[in-house]
Amino acid sequence: MKKNSPTLLAILIIITTVVLLLMYRSPNNIYRPDEKYRAILRAVKAPVLPEKTLSILDFGALGDSVTDCRPAFEKAMQACRELGGARIVVPRGKYFLDGPIHLVSNVCLDLREGAELFFGSNPRSYLPVVRSSWEGTFLYNYSPFIYGYQLKNISIIGKGSIDGRAAEGFAEWADLDDDDQALSREMNYAGTPIEERIFGEGHFLRPQLIQLFECKNVLIEDVMLKDSPFWCLHLLKSENITVRGIRFSAFNKNNDGIDPEYSRNVLIENVQFNNSDDNVAIKAGRDYEGRKTNTPSENIIIRHCRFKGLHAVVIGSEMSSGVRNVFVHDCDHGGYLKRGIYLKSNPDRGGYIRDVYINNLNLGTVEDCFFITSNYHNQGKGFETDIRDIHVNNLHCKEAENAGIVIQGFETKKVRDIYLSNVNIEKAAIGLFMEHAENIVLDNVISGGRVGAPSTAKKTDLQRIEQE
Numbered sequence: 001m002k003k004n005s006p007t008l009l010a011i012l013i014i015i016t017t018v019v020l021l022l023m024y025r026s027p028n029n030i031y032r033p034d035e036k037y038r039a040i041l042r043a044v045k046a047p048v049l050p051e052k053t054l055s056i057l058d059f060g061a062l063g064d065s066v067t068d069c070r071p072a073f074e075k076a077m078q079a080c081r082e083l084g085g086a087r088i089v090v091p092r093g094k095y096f097l098d099g100p101i102h103l104v105s106n107v108c109l110d111l112r113e114g115a116e117l118f119f120g121s122n123p124r125s126y127l128p129v130v131r132s133s134w135e136g137t138f139l140y141n142y143s144p145f146i147y148g149y150q151l152k153n154i155s156i157i158g159k160g161s162i163d164g165r166a167a168e169g170f171a172e173w174a175d176l177d178d179d180d181q182a183l184s185r186e187m188n189y190a191g192t193p194i195e196e197r198i199f200g201e202g203h204f205l206r207p208q209l210i211q212l213f214e215c216k217n218v219l220i221e222d223v224m225l226k227d228s229p230f231w232c233l234h235l236l237k238s239e240n241i242t243v244r245g246i247r248f249s250a251f252n253k254n255n256d257g258i259d260p261e262y263s264r265n266v267l268i269e270n271v272q273f274n275n276s277d278d279n280v281a282i283k284a285g286r287d288y289e290g291r292k293t294n295t296p297s298e299n300i301i302i303r304h305c306r307f308k309g310l311h312a313v314v315i316g317s318e319m320s321s322g323v324r325n326v327f328v329h330d331c332d333h334g335g336y337l338k339r340g341i342y343l344k345s346n347p348d349r350g351g352y353i354r355d356v357y358i359n360n361l362n363l364g365t366v367e368d369c370f371f372i373t374s375n376y377h378n379q380g381k382g383f384e385t386d387i388r389d390i391h392v393n394n395l396h397c398k399e400a401e402n403a404g405i406v407i408q409g410f411e412t413k414k415v416r417d418i419y420l421s422n423v424n425i426e427k428a429a430i431g432l433f434m435e436h437a438e439n440i441v442l443d444n445v446i447s448g449g450r451v452g453a454p455s456t457a458k459k460t461d462l463q464r465i466e467q468e
Helices: 006-025 034-043 070-083 170-175 178-190 287-293 459-467
Strands: 053-055 064-068 086-090 093-097 107-111 115-119 130-134 137-141 146-149 152-157 161-163 210-213 216-221 224-226 233-236 239-244 247-249 258-261 264-269 280-282 297-303 306-315 323-344 352-373 386-408 415-425 428-435 437-447
Touching (some): 130 146, 258 297
Parallel strands (some): 161 224, 210 233, 224 247, 264 297, 352 386, 386 415, 386 428, 415 437
16 A cells, blocks of 8 residues: 555544544543633623722711611712712621612722621612513513613622611512512513513512623622522623622522523632522523523633522523523532522423533532423423533532432423533432433443442342242
8 A cells, every 4th residue: 555545544534533523522521621611711801990989988878777878879879970980988887778779880889898788678769660670581670779781890899798688578579479470471472562561669579689781891709698689699681790709698589699691701709609599590581582582691600619509500491592601610519409400491491501511519418419301390382492512520419319310301302412420429319310311421420329249149039039
C-alpha cells in the first residue's frame, strides 16, 4: 500500500472521528462543556458601583422602626436619577416603609450591617398597580415591595436585611387567591391584552418581595431576605445578573428563594438558602403566553450554595419558552430538603428543558433525590415538553425516603439522553423508576445501597425449591 493512499487516509479519518465522538460522550467530558461554561462567566459582569454616596438619613429617614421612611427613599431615588447614579447608604437601624421602593437606573442600595428595611401590610399602600407577572402570566398587580422596571446597573448590597413582615398580612391571601389565579390563567390562554389584565384592589394575588423586570446589569449581594409575601427574588426578563452571598429566612407559602424567569446570563453563588419552597426555581412563562413570548431562560450558573427548603434546584413547571444551559456544581445541603434536583412540566406547557449539567452535589435525607416528570399534577394535553440532554456527575445522597431516581416522560414525547455518572444514593425505598424514557446512560450508579458478591447456594435454597 502506498504511503498516504486514499484508503489509508479514509480509515484514519473514520478512526479519528469515532474516537473524538467517544471522548465527547464519555463521563469525564459531558458534564460541564468548559467553553460554554466559560462563555457564561465572561458574559456575566457585575455593575460598577457608583462613586457618589448619599445617606438616606439626609432625606428624612429615621431608623426608629416607627417613622414612615418611604418618602425619604422616594426623594433619594429622585436625587440618584438627577445625579446620573449614586450609592444610597442605609446605616444601622430599623426603617419602616408604608409602601414599596421603586428603584431607578444606576442606583446602589447599600444596607449596612444592622440596617433593616421592613414593610407595612396595608394593601392600598402598594397601589397603583404596576406591570408584573404572577406564576408565569403577565399582568398588572400590587407593586412588589422593591421593584425595578426597565432599568440598568442596579445593585442591592450589604449585610443588612429586607423584611417583608408578611406573615400576618399579604401572606394570609394564600388561601384567597384561587379565583384570581384561575382568572389570570384564563387570560393567558385567551390571549387577553396585558393592559386589560388588571389585578389589585379587590383581588388577592400576593406581590413579590423583590422583582426586577426587564433590567440589565444587576448585583444582589450579601443581604438577608425575610418573610416575603410571595416569591422572594424574582428576576423577570432580565440579563447579566449576579446574586452572591445572600441569605434567606422566609417561611410563608410560595416563598421561593430565587426565580429567574425569561432571564439569561445569571450567576448565583455562595447563597445560604433557608426558605419554605424552592431554593432556585428556573422558569420561562406559562403555556400559551410562554410559547408566544419565546424567550428562554438560559445561561444560568448555580455554584457553591447551601440548600435548605422544599427543593434545591427546580426547572419548571412554568417553562413554556424553554430552559437551557443550566450549570449546578459544588453545592451542599444546609438542612432539610424534600427533593434535590426536580425538573417538572406537563402537557400544557410545551417548550423544552435541555443542556442541564449537575456536578458535585451533596444531599442529606430527602424524599426524592433526582426527579424528572413530564406529567406534573397529572394535567394538561397537547403540548408535551421536550426534555433531553441532562447530565449528572458526582451526586451523593444519604437517603431517599421515597425514590432515588425518577424519570417520567410521555409515550409520544419521551424523556431522552439522560446521563448519570458517579451517583451514590446510600439508601432508597425505590432505587430507580423510569417510564417513557430512552437513551438513559448509567455509569457507576448506586441507588439504594451496594450489592456485594452473589451468595452461593444454601440448604435453605434447595428446601424452598422442593417446597414451591
